[in-house]
Amino acid sequence: MIKRIPILLFIFALIYIYFKDETFTSNKITIGASIPQTGIIKTWGDSVTAGANSYFKYANENNILDRKKINFLIYDDKYEPELASDNAEKLVFQDKAFALFGFVGTPTVKSVLPLLYDENIPFFGAFTGASFLRNTNNKNFVNFRSSYEEEIEAIVKHLYKNNGLTRIAVFYQNDDYGEEGYISLINSLKKRELSLVAEGSYKRNTFSINHAFNEIKDASPEAIIMVGAYKTNSLFIKKAKENEKLKNTIFCNLSFGDANSMIKELKKQKTNTDNLLFSQVVPNYINTDIPAIQEYQTLMKKYYPKQELGFISLEAFLSAKVLVKAIQRIQGDMTREKLLKSLKNLPYNTLKGFYINFRNTQLLNKVYLFHYKNPRFEKIED
Numbered sequence: 001m002i003k004r005i006p007i008l009l010f011i012f013a014l015i016y017i018y019f020k021d022e023t024f025t026s027n028k029i030t031i032g033a034s035i036p037q038t039g040i041i042k043t044w045g046d047s048v049t050a051g052a053n054s055y056f057k058y059a060n061e062n063n064i065l066d067r068k069k070i071n072f073l074i075y076d077d078k079y080e081p082e083l084a085s086d087n088a089e090k091l092v093f094q095d096k097a098f099a100l101f102g103f104v105g106t107p108t109v110k111s112v113l114p115l116l117y118d119e120n121i122p123f124f125g126a127f128t129g130a131s132f133l134r135n136t137n138n139k140n141f142v143n144f145r146s147s148y149e150e151e152i153e154a155i156v157k158h159l160y161k162n163n164g165l166t167r168i169a170v171f172y173q174n175d176d177y178g179e180e181g182y183i184s185l186i187n188s189l190k191k192r193e194l195s196l197v198a199e200g201s202y203k204r205n206t207f208s209i210n211h212a213f214n215e216i217k218d219a220s221p222e223a224i225i226m227v228g229a230y231k232t233n234s235l236f237i238k239k240a241k242e243n244e245k246l247k248n249t250i251f252c253n254l255s256f257g258d259a260n261s262m263i264k265e266l267k268k269q270k271t272n273t274d275n276l277l278f279s280q281v282v283p284n285y286i287n288t289d290i291p292a293i294q295e296y297q298t299l300m301k302k303y304y305p306k307q308e309l310g311f312i313s314l315e316a317f318l319s320a321k322v323l324v325k326a327i328q329r330i331q332g333d334m335t336r337e338k339l340l341k342s343l344k345n346l347p348y349n350t351l352k353g354f355y356i357n358f359r360n361t362q363l364l365n366k367v368y369l370f371h372y373k374n375p376r377f378e379k380i381e382d
Contacts, residue, residue, distance in 0.1 A: 024335070025334070027068045028068075029071060030095055030096060030098055031072050031101045032073050032088075032100050032101065033100070034077045034084045034087035036078055036104055036105075040232075041105075041258070044079075044261075045076070045104065046307065047260075047307070048127065048316045051313030051314060052101075052317065054302070054320075055321045055324065065327060075090065077108055079107075079108060083108075084103065084105075088100065088116075092115060092119055092121055099124055099323070099339060100124070101124050101320075102125050102319070104126075104128075105128060105177060106176045106177035107175045107176045116140060121336060122142065122340050124142045124143075125316075125319035125323065127312070127316075128256070129146065129148030129151060129180070129254070129255070130148065130176070130177075131180060134147055134362070136361060142340065142344060143363070144362070144363050144364060146362060146365055147360075147362070148181055150365075152181060152225065152279075153188050154369060155279050158277075158380065166222070168194065168196060168222065168224070170182060170224065171224055171227070173201065173228045173232070174202060174204065177256065182199075182227065185225050185227075198215060198221060200213065200215035200216045206232070209236045213236060213239055213240070217243055223249060223251075223252055224240075224249055224251055226251060230257050230262040231265060237271060238269050241272065252278075253277065254279055255279055255315075258312060259278040259280070259372070260311060263276075277369060277380075278371075280368045280370060282314050282318065284370070284379060290352070290354070292353050293314065293353065296309075296314055296317045326339060330342055343358070346358070
């Protein structure tokens, strides 16, 4: 038995080393992202980069983390799942990222789930409201934003309760993102003993809307929930507004639809912007009564003066600030486990003017609805 003790100690040492949380000692903290820098939703990537980097740059220049500096490392995935998966592996194994942050899109995020499960790396602030990121068993997922389910419930509640509308259709992207929205909408309607009057889908990263349009138009829906990307949604709206059966239809867009880019696209097409509804997971980016939004405007103008303000860059800015604040609160050795614990236990007033409360794997748990009244978005009051 005594002879076996050294062997047992060696085995225990190996187990300890294997399961021990890695300590990050470098003054360069690599935060890794895979976002669309080219392709059909490039403007999404531009907004995320500008919003997040405006705070990371500020934090580095002002020594918010003392001697440590944020290295925001971004790879382009063109909004394609295979590229996102490759990028995530590169960030984890080659670049030794401390955390993954700001990934854009449901299908792209879904492609990296196996890696996230295996490596248990912090995955924070993804730009998706997907339900699979809100499974409370996944301890390394921390969402900043509300879910698509909450966004769709807010839209349907408004349409049904406030406007008395019951004839609702859906136009959706034929992938995991579209499916998330589709299922959430079915469930929300079912609660009110309603069902879809029509549905139509299109293939991701394309503008193939004709089939979906023909499937929907003859039902003359009072409202269409749009679970798509901004350019494709815009094309559909333009075509619909030229059709007599849809001239009074309300077009309801989720936050991923990129409201700012959609309005710009519609104006470029000389399409009127009446009867549009937008759900968002952050307040209006022009609301300087909120101190954190005033800071966002100041730093965006300093670091990205040519980038227009908008909902997406605001969300990216706020989530980047939250990430820095969580890192700042880590005491002793820098480990991923400590980062996750810090993110989940942030003070409620971390962002001035916002209420931070980690529940349902989310830090923010609110949805805002807007109309667009040229030239600005106006909040719909309950």
